[in-house]
Amino acid sequence: MIGLTRRKVLAASALTALCGIARPVLGTQSASVPWRNWSGGVMANPAGRFVPSSEAELIEFLESTSGSIRPVGSGHSFTPLVPTDGHIIVIDQLAGMLDHDPIARRATFGAGIRLGDMGVLLESIGQGMFNLPDIDRQTLAGATATATHGTGIGFTCLSGYVTSLRLITPSGKLIDVSADENQDLFDAARVSLGALGVITRMTLQNRDNYRLKSKSWIQPIEEVLEGFDESAAKYRHFEMFPLTHSDYAITLAIDETSERINNPPPSPEEDASFGEAMRGWTQVPPRERLPLVNALAEQIGDSEAVDVSYKILSNIRNNRFNEMEYAVPVEAGAECLREILRTIIEKEVDVVFPLEYRYVSRDDTWLSMSSGDEDHAAISIHRTADEDYRPYFNLIEPIFWKYGGRPHWGKVHSLGARELSRLYPRFKDFQEIREILDPAGRMLNDHLRKVFLT
Ligand SMILES: Cc1cc2nc3c(=O)[nH]c(=O)nc-3n(C[C@H](O)[C@H](O)[C@H](O)COP(=O)(O)OP(=O)(O)OC[C@H]3O[C@@H](n4cnc5c(N)ncnc54)[C@H](O)[C@@H]3O)c2cc1C
Numbered sequence: 001m002i003g004l005t006r007r008k009v010l011a012a013s014a015l016t017a018l019c020g021i022a023r024p025v026l027g028t029q030s031a032s033v034p035w036r037n038w039s040g041g042v043m044a045n046p047a048g049r050f051v052p053s054s055e056a057e058l059i060e061f062l063e064s065t066s067g068s069i070r071p072v073g074s075g076h077s078f079t080p081l082v083p084t085d086g087h088i089i090v091i092d093q094l095a096g097m098l099d100h101d102p103i104a105r106r107a108t109f110g111a112g113i114r115l116g117d118m119g120v121l122l123e124s125i126g127q128g129m130f131n132l133p134d135i136d137r138q139t140l141a142g143a144t145a146t147a148t149h150g151t152g153i154g155f156t157c158l159s160g161y162v163t164s165l166r167l168i169t170p171s172g173k174l175i176d177v178s179a180d181e182n183q184d185l186f187d188a189a190r191v192s193l194g195a196l197g198v199i200t201r202m203t204l205q206n207r208d209n210y211r212l213k214s215k216s217w218i219q220p221i222e223e224v225l226e227g228f229d230e231s232a233a234k235y236r237h238f239e240m241f242p243l244t245h246s247d248y249a250i251t252l253a254i255d256e257t258s259e260r261i262n263n264p265p266p267s268p269e270e271d272a273s274f275g276e277a278m279r280g281w282t283q284v285p286p287r288e289r290l291p292l293v294n295a296l297a298e299q300i301g302d303s304e305a306v307d308v309s310y311k312i313l314s315n316i317r318n319n320r321f322n323e324m325e326y327a328v329p330v331e332a333g334a335e336c337l338r339e340i341l342r343t344i345i346e347k348e349v350d351v352v353f354p355l356e357y358r359y360v361s362r363d364d365t366w367l368s369m370s371s372g373d374e375d376h377a378a379i380s381i382h383r384t385a386d387e388d389y390r391p392y393f394n395l396i397e398p399i400f401w402k403y404g405g406r407p408h409w410g411k412v413h414s415l416g417a418r419e420l421s422r423l424y425p426r427f428k429d430f431q432e433i434r435e436i437l438d439p440a441g442r443m444l445n446d447h448l449r450k451v452f453l454t
Pocket of ligand 1 (some may be wrong): 073091199200
């Protein structure tokens with residue numbers, strides 16, 4: 001048995017670390033600095049960056065200017081949501097915890113805060129978020145804008161836990177929305193792709209602070225799929241990472257615990273042994289890879305960790321990649337995944353990056369991928385950032401369409417307004433609100449024009 005673990009396989013699947021993110025220049029307004037997203041696949045040359053230090057400063061900027069604007073979070077979306085030739089609005093300085101309610105277990109944050117900074121702040125007041133995505137580098141505003149989610153049939157995307165928010169419209173009007181105040185706008189703005197205005201603060205429903213225990217193991221994909229619904233109901237969080245050109249998946253289950261914290265970082269020996277294993281794996285042509293990957297998979301050991309919730313739910317992903325993810329109704333999930341894995345083998349796609357398969361609960365926002373009355377299975381495919389992802393993603397995307405999939409707003413997809421309006425019953429309502437709040441299309445870029453107008 002070599003020292004392979006889930007963490008090592010997933011971290012090292014992306015072989016090269018490529019691009020950095022251009023840092024915003026602080027100050028009220030700065031001249032143009034090229035911008036690119038986390039993966040390096042999306043670039044822009046904005047006229048400038050505007051970094052407000054208060055809501056009043058942001059309002060003044062919006063009232064006194066008329067050019068294109070796009071709010072940015074931490075640039076972790078794979079789709080060109082942010083590029084503009086006008087101004088990028090960076091709300092890094094509108095962060096931190098602003099208020100909290102110990103009885104209702106709610107807390108209000110400046111929306112520019114990173115998810116990873118919220119855990120410690122919430123822990124200090126005895127609260128914890130219900131769920132988190134795979135990483136925690138996103139901002140609260142950026143993550144909710146694309147309906148970012150974690151795994152767990154009992155949990156909605158992050159936007160489902162927002163109880164109120166503050167929106168500054170493109171013309172500089174301040175609007176507070178909640179389920180009781182401007183409800184339509186609340187349901188639209190919780191997942192808004194940054195198309196309705198700039199969100200400056202959000203209140204979240206949390207729970208008591210808690211500890212989690214994660215367990216991961218290797219198991220045949222078919223076996224996991226057959227028992228997936230049962231496992232999803234049994235564990236608080238359950239998901240799998242099917243290995244390509246293989247019969248196996250790395251399986252992850254997470255539950256609440258009162259056990260002692262035990263979450264050691266992976267050892268350097270583990271790194272070395274995995275690097276060696278991967279080199280052998282990638283040198284073999286895809287059609288000959290199955291027995292080799294199966295043999296390697298069988299050597300992946302179980303692993304366990306116990307820690308406070310936010311340290312277990314999110315991971316560190318240092319190696320850059322691009323990703324496509326669609327949410328398909330839960331009943332269609334297993335068949336959709338099987339067809340994707342079969343296609344990768346039949347078409348001899350040279351990809352070593354595992355897929356990800358997880359369940360997300362339905363919610364009542366207008367544009368979350370799981371909005372409506374069905375739970376969804378989120379299925380992701382990945383390509384390392386130095387590879388051209390298009391041939392692989394173009395091959396797989398029609399399979400998602402066949403199963404009624406809705407694309408993750410922050411991950412690569414090719415759909416426009418015509419297709420999207422068929423997938424979302426409230427799409428037209430969202431388009432109408434967008435038109436009212438931004439009649440001049442100040443917040444539109446080429447990507448959003450395709451998504452909302454054509
Ligand atoms: C390594 C990695 C792992 C990921 N894991 C997951 C995962 O587990 N689950 C999942 O669902 N997604 C995941 N994602 C996708 C990611 O969570 C989303 O793309 C998210 O939107 C990125 O947040 P961000 O802060 O980087 O925002 P950006 O990518 O910078 O922006 C996203 C959107 O938010 C808007 N926005 C930003 N700030 C504001 C504001 N103040 N007001 C209004 N709109 C605003 C932008 O205009 C844009 O439309 C992952 C991405 C990466 C790179």
